[in-house]
Amino acid sequence: MSRLNIVRFTSRSPDIAWTPVTDHLLLILRSNGAPHSIRLQASRCLDDILLIVPRSLGSSDEDKRKVQQLMLEVLGRQIAPDPVAGNTATVVEIRKMGLETLLQILQSAGHTLLVGWELIFEMLGSACDPLVNIPVSAQHSVASSPKASPRAGKNLSLASISIPDKGSAILVRIAFQSLTLVCDSLSTLSPEHLRLCISTIGQFGRQADTNISLTAAGSLLWGVSDSIQTRRANTEEEDTYNSLWMLLLLEMLGLCTDVRFEVRTGAIHTLSRTLQLYGATLSYETWDECLWKVLLPLLDSITEAMAEAPASTFTSSESATALGMIPESGQAWDESKTLALQSIGSIFGDFLKEKIIHLESFDKVWDAFLDHVQKSFMFDSPASCTAALRCLERALKTLQGSAKDSPEKVKTVCGRTWTVCNDMGQLVLTKNKPMRPNQADSGGKVPSFDQESLLAYVDTLQALRALDKESLQTEWDLDRLSRLLAIFK
Secondary structure, three states: OOHHHHHHHHHOOOOOOHHHHHHHHHHHHOOOOOOHHHHHHHHHHHHHHHHHHHHHOOOOHHHHHHHHHHHHHHHHHHHOOOOOOOOOHHHHHHHHHHHHHHHHHHHHHHHHOOOOHHHHHHHHHHOOOHHHOOOHHHHOOOOOHHHOOOOOOOOOOOOOOOOOOHHHHHHHHHHHHHHHHHHOOHHHOOHHHHHHHHHHHHHHHOOOOHHHHHHHHHHHHHHHHHHHHHHHHOOOOHHHHHHHHHHHHHHHHHHHOOOOHHHHHHHHHHHHHHHHHHHHHOOHHHHHHHHHHHHHHHHHHHHHHHHHOOOOOOOOHHHHHHOOOOOOOHHHHHHHHHHHHHHHHHHHHHHOOOOHHHOOOHHHHHHHHHHHHHHHHHHOOHHHHHHHHHHHHHHHHHOOOOOOOOHHHHHHHHHHHHHHHHHHHHHHHHOOOOOOHHHHHHOOOOOOOOHHHHHHHHHHHHHHHHHHHHHHOOOOOHHHHHHHHHHHO
């Protein structure tokens, strides 16, 4: 069809030519009773028409909007899954041709699109495996600060990453190319379209292809974060972009508890880097949300996964290995918790004194943080135990110099931290760490203290004593010093 004909084809009322022709082609390519070759020919004919349309639009924005909407609606019907036939070879080939057409449209005319981004993100998301397309609202229990559920960041089920068939994997790869192209032009997207973009990236981050998941969890979400913060600084719609940024962090949180070690490691790094880079620009309200909806739930989720992790994540190790999904044990989750604690230690070191201590819910935040440190000391491996203590030590050192500005809060920190350190010291004295319930059932060994963890404990107590002396302007009393010496001995 020539350019002149396509202009005549699209300039008239859709009921005259566009709808009858496209509906007929869609009917053929969707007909399960039609021969394979005929269905592919109809699909190819439809795609040829759709590829000419962007180059043959009228001059007015109104005409462009009308034709672009018609074009994307038809393409969406071609790409949509077939609920009856499923992913047969013919259906996969037709959807593949449609996704390739979408990619070519975005490459050649993406910058000219005035409408249809909702349809585009719907098409891209439809390529993902529906077994793992869990929306962020279903993954996280988003509660208000001190009342937030301790299991708010519950990790995905170990069975939720399925081994896809070859056809599905092809569709995901082609669609992801289009998503990457869209993320190169984030400045053209409205806040609502950015919301759809974030959700779509999260869907691809949960797909079986580890390389795609790593790219989604790393570079794409990072790029969206940078775009949101840049636009937030240059607009009066700060609340809108704060909401978008929290949605972005929740998507990162979902990937931080992915069943694959590489994916969650990349997501934890991205989450930490994002908060460290932009934390100084965040309001106290946003920091409160970050702590209760993201950082503390991250530790909750990983701790829960450590307790529930089976000996192997996948039943088909050959298929999993072929996809880069290595079966994991609790040790891999332990390494992820160590990384999460190190990241939170860095965040506390940067923002505890300037931002976090000034929150109304700070006392509850500190109690929740101490609870994680104590449980890690009691139950986790020496590496995670050491990371938790170093995180606490860094927080205590960061608070030095805050006694004048926040005397009551520093006093509360010192009192509650000593209570926890005293309880942990009892384990050191008795050399009797408890066993997790799942360890007793599986015959697992109780983790012991090592030189690094005990040294970290001593350094934490020294940091606590220095902060408390600064707050009280006096030395600890004799009973506490005697207890301290007994533990050290």
